[in-house]
Structures are given as C-alpha cells and as structure tokens.
Amino acid sequence: MADLFFFLEVLIGGLLSGVLYSLVALGFVLIYKASGVFNFAQGAMVLLAGLTFVRLTQILGSEHPWDGMFVLALAITFAVMIALAFAVERVVLRPLVNQAQIIMFMATIGLTFFLEGAAQGVWGSQVHRLNLGVSELPIIIGDVLLPPLDLVAAAAAAAMVAGLAVFFSRTRIGRALRAVADDHQAALSVGIPLQSIWVVVWSVAGIVALFAGLVWGAKLGVQFSLTLVALKALPVLILGGFTSIPGAIIGGLIIGASEKLAEVFIGPLVGGAIENWFPYMLALVFLLFRPQGLFGEKIIKRV
Amino acid sequence: MTGAPLLAVNNIEVIYDHVILVLKGVSLQVPEEGIVALLGANGAGKTTTLKAVSNLLGAERGDVTKGTIEYRGERVEKLSPNELVTRGVVQVMEGRHCFGHLTVEENLMTGAYTRTDGRGAIRDDLDLVYRYFPRLQQRRTSQAGYVSGGEQQMTAIGRALMSKPKMILLDEPSMGLAPQLVEEIFEIVKRLNEEEKVSFLLAEQNTNIALKYARYGYILENGRVVMDGNAAELAANEDVKEFYLGLSGTKRKSYRDVKHYRRRKRWLS
Structure with a gap:
C-alpha cells in the first residue's frame, strides 16, 4: 500500500511539474502557429518578465504578496510584455517580412541575447526570492504529499488555457489568428493586417511568459537559469506537436510524469540522474514514429 | 464605357x-x-x-x-x-486559398474582419452568401480543407463577399x-x-x-x-479565335497543318 501511495505521489508531482513545462511550451506554440516562427527567445522572455516583476516589487516596496504595490508591479510588468510585443514587431519582424524561416529563427536567437543582456543589465543578475503568497506546507491527502504552489499553478494554467481556447475559437481576432496560421497570403487578401496580428500573438506569448516567470521564479528563485527552462519545452513541443495548444498541455504532462517516474523507478538501475535526458530521448522516439507530434495539425492535402 | x-x-x-x-x-x-x-x-x-x-x-x-x-x-x-x-476592393486568389483548418463558416467570417457595422449586419450578409451558395450552408461545419474544389472556390468567393x-x-x-x-x-x-x-x-x-x-x-x-x-x-x-479560342475558320485543323502554318499575330508587326 505504501508503494502505491509513493507511486501516486511521484506521478502527481510529475504531472504538476509537467504543467509548468506546458506553460513555457504554450508560448512557443502561440507564436509558431501564427507566424511560423520558432521563437527561441521564449525563455529569455520568461526571464525578463520574472526579473522585471520581482525587481519592481522591491522598488515599489511591496511588503507582502498581493498588496497594492504587488498588484501595481504586476500591472507594469504586464505592460512591459505588451510593449515588448510592439517593439519586436516593429524592429525585428517587419523588416524581415517574407524572409525564410531560418532567418526569422536566427533573428529570435539574436533577440534572446538582447533580452537576456538587457534584463540583467537593467535589473542586475543576483538571484531573487519571489513569494507569491502560497503556503509552503504540503497538502496531505491520504499518504500523498502535494506541494500547494504546484497545485495553484496547475489550476491557474488550466484557467489560462481555457481562456485561450475560447479566445481562439470564439472571437474575431482569434479566428483571424488561426486564419493567418493557415495561409498568410489569403489572410492578407481578405484584409487581415498581419502586423497587428503579430503584435497580438507576441503579447499573448509575453503574458504566458510572465505567468511562467512568476511560477518558475517562485520555485527556483528568479535568476538566469529561468531561460534554461525553455529547453525543457522542446521535448514537450515535439511530443505534443508545434501547432497544438492541447498538445502543449498533454505533452507537458507526459514529459513531467514520465521523467519523474523514470528517475524514481528506472534511475536506480542505471545509476540515477536520468531525469535530465529522459525527456529528450522520449522526444527522439516520437520524432521517429510520429513527427507531427500527438496533436500536431495534419497537413491537409487534396489530391 | x-x-x-x-x-x-x-x-x-x-x-x-x-x-x-x-x-x-x-x-x-x-x-x-x-x-x-x-x-x-x-x-x-x-x-x-x-x-x-x-x-x-x-x-x-x-x-x-x-x-x-x-x-x-x-x-x-x-x-x-x-x-x-x-x-x-477585395481579391479572390488563384487556387482558392481557403483556410484549410477552419470550417467553411469560419472561413466566411474571416472575410468580415474589416467590417465595423456590427454583428447583425454581418449575420445578414452570411445569410446572403448562403442564399447564393446554398451548398456552403450544408457544408458550413466541415473543415474547408476537406470540401470539394468547387465548394472551396465558392467559399473563397463567399469569403470575399463578406467584406461587402x-x-x-x-x-x-x-x-x-x-x-x-x-x-x-x-x-x-x-x-x-x-x-x-x-x-x-x-x-x-x-x-x-x-x-x-x-x-x-x-x-x-x-x-x-x-x-x-x-x-x-x-x-x-x-x-x-485562332490563339485563344482554339478555333480557326470552319474546320478543325490537323496537327500536321499546325506545323506548316502558323498564323502570325497581327499585333506583333
């Protein structure tokens, strides 16, 4: 019986950390869907958001989580991420319209270095503690210990994904976003302005990055290594498919759960620490057998 | 004119x-x-x-x-x-270019992106498009990528119509x-x-x-x-007639004749 609870605890812990991977993956999916650009800078955006927020709370003198200044800092960071979307569209995307995908990709690598440098240049590179006001005492159900921060993050992520799903399927802008993802030219021809669509997706991706920055910052401390979290999103994307929002979520859950289970149950047999490479191996297997991922859009081809 | x-x-x-x-x-x-x-x-x-x-x-x-x-x-x-x-002024592009992963109706609605005259007016125009293309109404919930070529062309024209x-x-x-x-x-x-x-x-x-x-x-x-x-x-x-309609005079020409005789385009001289 104790074994079962232990298994459950590992599984749930894995699923919860998977949700956090999903959050980062979501940012990639949004931008990839709407502009076909693999945004390498997503990790840097997470860092920028986290760092800006945590430094603002210090400067504004927020004393405990969710007081007035805390909310103000959140609002300002929000605005910063949206301003970033406008700037990226104006400075990076617009001059590169119609360039090959690889060129756009290289541009986002450049953007990564710029954001990392700018964020740390402005705010400093120390590690900051971030308290979101979630108790650290584990919640105990049966014999299973659950970390409350992960639970809160998972719930908030679920709400955010639901919101995005409604946005994409029900609103005029959401529909336009999907149209652009399908066929740029046709979208232009019916009068959808690509520029403003790009600003919208980069803003949404920025907000997702802010959210990921808060949660990951609270877990690991706000520091440079937040950008590395983005690497964990890669296997998630390969598993779930680059174009699917549900794919990013399910992919994250699978990666989270499988890496923890593998670490605990297979790790000891091979000397441990397989958590770090297991997701990538899983992704490799997927690439061999199902390259579009679990939920990637099938390419519709009429013959 | x-x-x-x-x-x-x-x-x-x-x-x-x-x-x-x-x-x-x-x-x-x-x-x-x-x-x-x-x-x-x-x-x-x-x-x-x-x-x-x-x-x-x-x-x-x-x-x-x-x-x-x-x-x-x-x-x-x-x-x-x-x-x-x-x-x-709206263009319907060659090769139809429907949004394959959107439904036929969503395709039509993207055409109304630039409209600012309210939901009611857009709804009316959607009905108008369905009156001209009754087939689209039957296929409205199908993904546009999977409907027939003719239906895609209708979707593309209908989508353009939605912009009034x-x-x-x-x-x-x-x-x-x-x-x-x-x-x-x-x-x-x-x-x-x-x-x-x-x-x-x-x-x-x-x-x-x-x-x-x-x-x-x-x-x-x-x-x-x-x-x-x-x-x-x-x-x-x-x-x-000769160059674009494939007709020349009264009788059909055999390919052998084409080899020997090609009418000169008068506008080239």
Whole structure:
C-alpha cells in the first residue's frame, strides 16, 4: 500500500511539474502557429518578465504578496510584455517580412541575447526570492504529499488555457489568428493586417511568459537559469506537436510524469540522474514514429 | 464605357525582386457595375495585374514602379491590402486559398474582419452568401480543407463577399473545376453583378467562358495589353479565335497543318 501511495505521489508531482513545462511550451506554440516562427527567445522572455516583476516589487516596496504595490508591479510588468510585443514587431519582424524561416529563427536567437543582456543589465543578475503568497506546507491527502504552489499553478494554467481556447475559437481576432496560421497570403487578401496580428500573438506569448516567470521564479528563485527552462519545452513541443495548444498541455504532462517516474523507478538501475535526458530521448522516439507530434495539425492535402 | 471608371490602371510597370520586369505598361479600366475580363496565357501578367491592384504584391517582393492605380478617382497604389478591403476592393486568389483548418463558416467570417457595422449586419450578409451558395450552408461545419474544389472556390468567393466589396478581383475561378461547375460559378458571378452591384475584374485562361460573361476584355501578352474591346468583338476577332479560342475558320485543323502554318499575330508587326 505504501508503494502505491509513493507511486501516486511521484506521478502527481510529475504531472504538476509537467504543467509548468506546458506553460513555457504554450508560448512557443502561440507564436509558431501564427507566424511560423520558432521563437527561441521564449525563455529569455520568461526571464525578463520574472526579473522585471520581482525587481519592481522591491522598488515599489511591496511588503507582502498581493498588496497594492504587488498588484501595481504586476500591472507594469504586464505592460512591459505588451510593449515588448510592439517593439519586436516593429524592429525585428517587419523588416524581415517574407524572409525564410531560418532567418526569422536566427533573428529570435539574436533577440534572446538582447533580452537576456538587457534584463540583467537593467535589473542586475543576483538571484531573487519571489513569494507569491502560497503556503509552503504540503497538502496531505491520504499518504500523498502535494506541494500547494504546484497545485495553484496547475489550476491557474488550466484557467489560462481555457481562456485561450475560447479566445481562439470564439472571437474575431482569434479566428483571424488561426486564419493567418493557415495561409498568410489569403489572410492578407481578405484584409487581415498581419502586423497587428503579430503584435497580438507576441503579447499573448509575453503574458504566458510572465505567468511562467512568476511560477518558475517562485520555485527556483528568479535568476538566469529561468531561460534554461525553455529547453525543457522542446521535448514537450515535439511530443505534443508545434501547432497544438492541447498538445502543449498533454505533452507537458507526459514529459513531467514520465521523467519523474523514470528517475524514481528506472534511475536506480542505471545509476540515477536520468531525469535530465529522459525527456529528450522520449522526444527522439516520437520524432521517429510520429513527427507531427500527438496533436500536431495534419497537413491537409487534396489530391 | 461612359462615366468615370470605378477602377483605372494607368500604364503600370511591376518589378519583382528589383530585377524582374513583369508588367511593361498595363492600362485598363473597369466601369461601375462592370465585368471585365483579363485574358492571356500563363505568365502573361494577369495575376500580377490583379495583385498590383489589391497590393498583395508587397508580400511577394513585387513593386509597382511606374504608373498609377485609381479607384473611384483616388490613388490607391500605396494602400495596404487591409485598407483596400475596407474601401471595397477585395481579391479572390488563384487556387482558392481557403483556410484549410477552419470550417467553411469560419472561413466566411474571416472575410468580415474589416467590417465595423456590427454583428447583425454581418449575420445578414452570411445569410446572403448562403442564399447564393446554398451548398456552403450544408457544408458550413466541415473543415474547408476537406470540401470539394468547387465548394472551396465558392467559399473563397463567399469569403470575399463578406467584406461587402464594391469590386472583386477574381483570379482564375475556373482553375481545376469541372466545366459544369465553372458555368455554375460564372452564373453566380453574373447574378452578384446584377443583383448586388459588385464589379468584377476577372483573370481567366478559359477565354471562352470569360468572354461569354464579361462585357469587356483585355488581352495580355508578355506583360503588355495587346488588344482590348467589347467581349463580343473580341470573341469575333480572327486572331483571338485562332490563339485563344482554339478555333480557326470552319474546320478543325490537323496537327500536321499546325506545323506548316502558323498564323502570325497581327499585333506583333
């Protein structure tokens, strides 16, 4: 019986950390869907958001989580991420319209270095503690210990994904976003302005990055290594498919759960620490057998 | 043609990628409530002319380097496609270009992106599109990528209609469709022209059907207008018959004769 609870605890812990991977993956999916650009800078955006927020709370003198200044800092960071979307569209995307995908990709690598440098240049590179006001005492159900921060993050992520799903399927802008993802030219021809669509997706991706920055910052401390979290999103994307929002979520859950289970149950047999490479191996297997991922859009081809 | 034209293209030159000269001085006019055909073989410059008007050239590294394009007397060659759609000029691209992963109805709704006159009006226009294309109503929840070619062409035209256009630039509506379906689509174009007062500038390789429905035609060759005239006159012209309608005199020609005799295009001399 104790074994079962232990298994459950590992599984749930894995699923919860998977949700956090999903959050980062979501940012990639949004931008990839709407502009076909693999945004390498997503990790840097997470860092920028986290760092800006945590430094603002210090400067504004927020004393405990969710007081007035805390909310103000959140609002300002929000605005910063949206301003970033406008700037990226104006400075990076617009001059590169119609360039090959690889060129756009290289541009986002450049953007990564710029954001990392700018964020740390402005705010400093120390590690900051971030308290979101979630108790650290584990919640105990049966014999299973659950970390409350992960639970809160998972719930908030679920709400955010639901919101995005409604946005994409029900609103005029959401529909336009999907149209652009399908066929740029046709979208232009019916009068959808690509520029403003790009600003919208980069803003949404920025907000997702802010959210990921808060949660990951609270877990690991706000520091440079937040950008590395983005690497964990890669296997998630390969598993779930680059174009699917549900794919990013399910992919994250699978990666989270499988890496923890593998670490605990297979790790000891091979000397441990397989958590770090297991997701990538899983992704490799997927690439061999199902390259579009679990939920990637099938390419519709009429013959 | 009487009165000021709805659209006037004056002597435009289009260059792709700063080096490839595609249109070498094309002029044409579309009157209010007219249907004008733009005819020519592959690579003659039909699509480029349409894209120059709708300004989709920018997305393909093309540029209007000389000449002017006037729509209702205003210069429009610097406007973005979005602004043009708002003013009532919309293009239906060659090869249909539906949004494959969106449903037919969502496709139609994207056409209303630029509209600001409220949900009710958009709803009414959706019903209007379904009246013209009853088949789309049956397929409204299917993904556009999976409906038939004819239905995709209808979706593309319907999507353009949703922007409440004054003028539709219709590029090769007959492409890849069965002759019967082509006829059906052109009938609808004619009805839209008569009942909804939409003007059409249509590019076609299918000269036969285009001259049947259009009132005026321009023939493009190598980026130049080589001939223009009323549809009936063009259809009766010996050169057009020979080179575009595949008819010559009374009897069919055998391929052996073609080898020996090729009528010289009179406009080349």
